Amino acid sequence: MQKVNLAEKLAMFSSHWDPHVVASYNDNDVMVVKFKGEFPFHKHDTTDDFFFVLQGEVTMEYEAHDPVTFGPGELVVVPKGVVHRPKAAEEVKVLLIEPKGEPNSGDSGQVPAPKPHI
């Protein structure tokens, strides 16, 4: 019900691939996250994955489709079951929405990052 300033939240941590929860929307975590480098390919079998860029530029690579590069004011929803990985040459700041409890690493086998509330 209160406002959440995403820049203030992003200033509270410097780690990459480490989503921090800033709000809840129904059964979803609303998170901010910083990407730099590339994440393992993975998919989410039961949920779409929502990415909105706040600052910087990210490329979403797909196993079976052409990559998509997007920047501030642009969003991508990766449908459930689609194998993907975000990749960013320079740091990018992202608003991320996933169902509560969903590991951001999907089925990659990577130990999922915790999602602390800030």
Next chain:
Amino acid sequence: MQKVNLAEKLAMFSSHWDPHVVASYNDNDVMVVKFKGEFPFHKHDTTDDFFFVLQGEVTMEYEAHDPVTFGPGELVVVPKGVVHRPKAAEEVKVLLIEPKGEPNSGDSGQVPAPKPHI
């Protein structure tokens, strides 16, 4: 899976209080909307309501709480059941997320705006 540029979508219409669907995230519509003036007080009994400001400034007025004014890079999630109305002296551009089929007018009795896909 493709990128959605919100400024491009917002340039496609000029009406106020008229959400346009730009993407789907699970069972939710991801929308852009322009607010100007004030909306009727209403609540959504079964869903939270997600507002993220892209441009301009909006005040969320609550029946039972102090109002909250927020601007670009800031978001507010109005919990289900909370009576609220957005109000904007000047036009504000917003990213809005609500479950598919949810009238943006909630229980206000106002005829819900259609939510065209663009």
